[in-house]
Amino acid sequence: MSSEGSLDDSLIDSWYWNAIVPPPVYFEDYTVLKRLHQTPNSKVFLVTETETDDRYILKVVDKAACSETQLSRALDEQWVLGRVCTNVQFTSLVRSWHDRKHFYFVLVYYPRTLADTLCGPAFDVCRPRVYAIGIFSALQVLHEHHVIHRDLTSFNVFLREDGQVVLGGLARCKIFSKDSKGDEPVEGSFLTMDEEPLSASDMVEYMSPERLAGEAYSFESDLWSVGVILYRMVVGQLPFRGNTIDEVRKSISEDELVFPEEKDIDRATEDFIRRLLCPDISQRMTEIDTIKWHPYFRFTDWDSIAKRKTISPWRPWVSSYPVLRHPQSFIEITPGDSYDEGEDPYPDFTCDNTGPLHPSTESLYPEVYRNMPSTFYGPLCASPRSISSAGFSAFTSQQMVEC
Numbered sequence: 001m002s003s004e005g006s007l008d009d010s011l012i013d014s015w016y017w018n019a020i021v022p023p024p025v026y027f028e029d030y031t032v033l034k035r036l037h038q039t040p041n042s043k044v045f046l047v048t049e050t051e052t053d054d055r056y057i058l059k060v061v062d063k064a065a066c067s068e069t070q071l072s073r074a075l076d077e078q079w080v081l082g083r084v085c086t087n088v089q090f091t092s093l094v095r096s097w098h099d100r101k102h103f104y105f106v107l108v109y110y111p112r113t114l115a116d117t118l119c120g121p122a123f124d125v126c127r128p129r130v131y132a133i134g135i136f137s138a139l140q141v142l143h144e145h146h147v148i149h150r151d152l153t154s155f156n157v158f159l160r161e162d163g164q165v166v167l168g169g170l171a172r173c174k175i176f177s178k179d180s181k182g183d184e185p186v187e188g189s190f191l192t193m194d195e196e197p198l199s200a201s202d203m204v205e206y207m208s209p210e211r212l213a214g215e216a217y218s219f220e221s222d223l224w225s226v227g228v229i230l231y232r233m234v235v236g237q238l239p240f241r242g243n244t245i246d247e248v249r250k251s252i253s254e255d256e257l258v259f260p261e262e263k264d265i266d267r268a269t270e271d272f273i274r275r276l277l278c279p280d281i282s283q284r285m286t287e288i289d290t291i292k293w294h295p296y297f298r299f300t301d302w303d304s305i306a307k308r309k310t311i312s313p314w315r316p317w318v319s320s321y322p323v324l325r326h327p328q329s330f331i332e333i334t335p336g337d338s339y340d341e342g343e344d345p346y347p348d349f350t351c352d353n354t355g356p357l358h359p360s361t362e363s364l365y366p367e368v369y370r371n372m373p374s375t376f377y378g379p380l381c382a383s384p385r386s387i388s389s390a391g392f393s394a395f396t397s398q399q400m401v402e403c
Contacts, residue, residue, distance in 0.1 A: 028335070030058055030106070041065035042171075043333065046109065056094060060333055061103040069195045074103045075346065076175050081105070082351050084145045088308045089138040091158060091168035097350045101336025110158035110166065112316035118154060118232060125266075127314060128233035129297065130305055131157070134165030135226055137306035140288045143219045146176040148192065152225035153206045154232060163312025191216040204248045205238050209279045212249045220286040227276025235263055239277060252279060272296035 030047040036057070037044040047058045061074045081093035095106040114131065135157060142149055149156075149170065156169025174192050193216050198204060204212060208224035211217045231239045239257055242248035257277055259265045272294050278284040285291055292302050304310050339345075 041070055055109045057107040057109050059105040059107065063101060063103065073171060075349065076173060077170050078105065078349055079178065080147055080170050080173050080175065084142065084147060085170070088164065089141060089167060091166055093353055095352050098346060099336035099338050103349065110160055111318045112159045113155050114157035114159065115154040117159065117316060122236060123233050128230055129300055131165050131233065132226065132230050133297070133300065133302055133305045135167060135229065136288050136291060138167035139222055146190065148174040148219055149222050150174055152222055153203045154229050157229070159316040161316065161318060163315045164308050190218050192218070198245055204245050205241060209249070209252045210281065212245060220281055220284055223276055223286060224284070227273055231273050231277065234265060234269060234273065235260065268295040
């Protein structure tokens with residue numbers, strides 16, 4: 001320290017230059033603990049950083065195994081993570097770099113997903129609403145930046161150790177424009193179609209009917225997926241099911257959206273989910289600014305929950321047992337050669353977001369967390385059963401959606 005209460009100039013310079021000129025990072029800087037997931041062109045590992053022993057997620061994308069579309073997706077994912085998903089609502093990109101063989105993503109590690117939590121005891125009335133606000137608020141940021149998530153499932157909603165919801169799984173996102181948000185949309189410019197046919201590995205149970213039908217779709221497709229997740233949290237099962245894409249498509253078009261009587265689901269909750277899961281897009285709720293005024297959220301402090309200013313009473317269970325290391329021969333990752341100066345085809349891909357204010361280092365500054373408002377979710381989430389029928393009339397003059 002150069003003087004009491006001030007930082008050493010060399011430390012400030014280090015932070016500054018790390019942000020402007022990222023230091024070289026190599027695969028050898030991380031120790032692989034286990035492989036978590038694998039696709040034909042990528043592998044996802046749980047790793048520890050060699051110097052700090054902190055746990056991270058390392059995603060390795062094999063360039064040679066990628067089609068042009070998949071290469072474009074990897075670049076888009078890095079762009080969205082590095083320039084759009086930079087707040088507490090998303091999984092945090094710590095570092096990214098690449099060599100002649102692979103793209104590398106280092107992300108903050110979250111030990112639990114919403115899918116893991118759904119395997120446990122049934123949720124209370126308040127919890128699905130709080131999680132829904134967390135998902136909607138993250139989607140609103142993406143949509144304002146002209147980005148569709150396209151792979152929104154309970155497996156891509158993560159829970160931090162403090163119980164807060166964060167959105168991840170952006171490998172299939174679609175970017176309409178990399179300009180700053182707020183531009184007036186051009187007619188027809190915010191419609192897209194899947195570049196590749198859907199396969200059995202896709203989570204088709206969460207996909208909108210227009211997407212399953214092979215039609216063009218837009219931001220409202222993400223909101224359908226939230227409706228599926230919310231139904232799953234409230235009812236305890238998926239609303240539409242099938243073993244094949246055709247069976248799921250048939251279930252959506254022919255099966256009635258049923259709310260079991262034994263679940264005793266209140267009117268506001270049922271109406272809200274029906275509005276999200278309406279196959280007719282013209283009847284579906286498609287604007288998040290409108291969604292937040294639905295009676296389902298009437299007694300909920302949307303802004304506080306969306307900005308993660310409240311303290312969650314629902315902490316995910318995290319194992320205290322150490323993760324056993326797999327033999328390195330099991331990993332089967334051989335880093336490629338680095339590019340020579342001036343030869344890098346994707347110079348903007350390399351970034352380093354580590355620093356004193358990055359979400360991944362939040363635990364190092366507990367005084368910031370202690371000074372946050374000590375508001376709990378409970379008082380912010382009154383039961384929707386107290387909503388009168390006048391509350392529905394104020395929301396819309398139409399009758400409840402039957403679709």
